[in-house]
Amino acid sequence: MSKVLVTGATGFIAGHTIEELLRNGHEVRGTVRSLRDPARVAHLRRLADAVGGRLDLVEADLARDAGWDEAATGQEYVLHMASPFPAAPPRDEAELVGPAVDGTLRVLAAAARAGVGRVVMTSSLAAVSAAASRAGDRRRTEEDWSDPDRIAPYAKSKTLAERAAWDFVADHPELELAVINPGLVLGPVQHAASGTSVSLVRRLLGREIPAVPELGFAPVDVRDVARAHRLAMEAPAAAGQRYICAGDNLWFGDIARILDDEFASQGYRVPRRRMPYLMLWTVGRFDREVRLGLDFVGSAELVSAEKAHRELGWSMRPVRETLVDTGRSLAELGLVRPRGAVRSAA
């Protein structure tokens, strides 16, 4: 049993990672920006009670020094997951890049001062193969890096934050670093406020978009991402390594088809028609979340998770299970509602 600090405990991936750690007997401390609203962490408290695990929560903001030394003191591992991940691009990229990079350095410096053994950082495929860096159809590996000068603000924030982390540990060899680079993370949401990435499934089930753009994703289940973090924390050989955790390219249209197959009988009207580029461009003029996708149209996300399979013994559940469980959790939390009649099974 180890003592593990998880930054950004309110997050989608962090919630599942905390569950994974508690179920495997680890003691967890989580950082949150503010403890003033108990509803934001109620799902974590319920989880700890259900598992019978030890969880304490402390306040720390990536944009401030306060709290990080106290949070890291006494911890053997830090899983650094906090980073701004808004649904729509900000007006000023500094809103993302600042907290991502400076916050990462704050966390790493506090970890080094506290004598933490290893930090596992949640980076992203955005730091490996972001849109403008995707040219050609070569399958990307951990050797690849996104070019921060040619990508959108979120991808830039992830690329620069991961670079800053590797630079930091080069100067602090006593601190080990392992990095997880997940693809599009989907899977069951634990509470109503969670998950920028699952908004893609919410938009399809809620028919918030009339047709499906030709966008490619490399999806991964949040429960498998959580396990990857634990494995990278526990495996001695993971020190100094980055690990892509993502499956094969799945087109938005494939996601729509799987959801339609599963949820049409329950009254959901998932769009199946392909959205022409011009329509996407027009919708994107008013919808900044959709505008983000313009750069990716027609390009598949081709990556290899072979290294995580080989070195961590990591595996992924079938993507259909991930999509169905995402949809079910959104429905259970009332985040999507059927729009048509429920078909009888007879």
Ligand code: NAP
């Ligand atoms: P999320 O649910 O939005 O979680 C992000 C977390 O970061 C939240 O706990 C948030 O706290 C915290 N945070 C944001 N700004 C902060 C600040 N200034 N100070 C302290 N905490 C701050 O997103 P997620 O999907 O779980 O993402 C977790 C990590 O995985 C991020 O590093 C993200 O870049 C990475 N990632 C996600 C995906 C994906 O598809 N979901 C894919 C690849 C990588 P509040 O609750 O207070 O806002």
